[in-house]
Amino acid sequence: MVKYNGTMDFQALAVCSVALFVKMVFVAFFTGWARSKEGTPATPEDAKSSTTEPLTGHKPNGLVERGLNMHRNDLENIPIFLILAILLLLSSLLGAGKSSHIAHIVYYSVFTFSRFAHTALYMFGVPKIRSAMWSLGLLTTFAVGIHLIVQVFNFPTVREL
Numbered sequence: 001m002v003k004y005n006g007t008m009d010f011q012a013l014a015v016c017s018v019a020l021f022v023k024m025v026f027v028a029f030f031t032g033w034a035r036s037k038e039g040t041p042a043t044p045e046d047a048k049s050s051t052t053e054p055l056t057g058h059k060p061n062g063l064v065e066r067g068l069n070m071h072r073n074d075l076e077n078i079p080i081f082l083i084l085a086i087l088l089l090l091s092s093l094l095g096a097g098k099s100s101h102i103a104h105i106v107y108y109s110v111f112t113f114s115r116f117a118h119t120a121l122y123m124f125g126v127p128k129i130r131s132a133m134w135s136l137g138l139l140t141t142f143a144v145g146i147h148l149i150v151q152v153f154n155f156p157t158v159r160e161l
Helices: 007-038 044-049 062-093 101-123 127-152
Strands: none
Touching: 007 062, 007 101, 062 101, 062 127, 101 127
């Protein structure tokens, strides 16, 4: 029996994690650009140092609101997925049950794709497909969580070691 070493899984998770980080930074820059374009500074001190005249009584909308919503949605979905994915990888490395390299890589790839697609579709205002991509990411997160629970409860007992 070949011992599970998780190298491919770890590499896939590392690449996907960095890609998701870069995507989130892009969303932050997008929001900053939108604030500048729409004249909606984030704070009063930003308004004072701005070279453009802020709109009085103006609340974020349009591109700014889109950017803020994309960022909030990322913060609601990406961290929990990454926590579950890391726990799944660690449980596999610790020898909990039989784990599939392919399943892990598919989880990481599908989730990353769904988040990139969700952001692009949100940015361009395509609601139905965007919702489908959000759902795909959520289902992938549930799949990782279920896989983790099943795997953890298949740990060998002390007598089996």
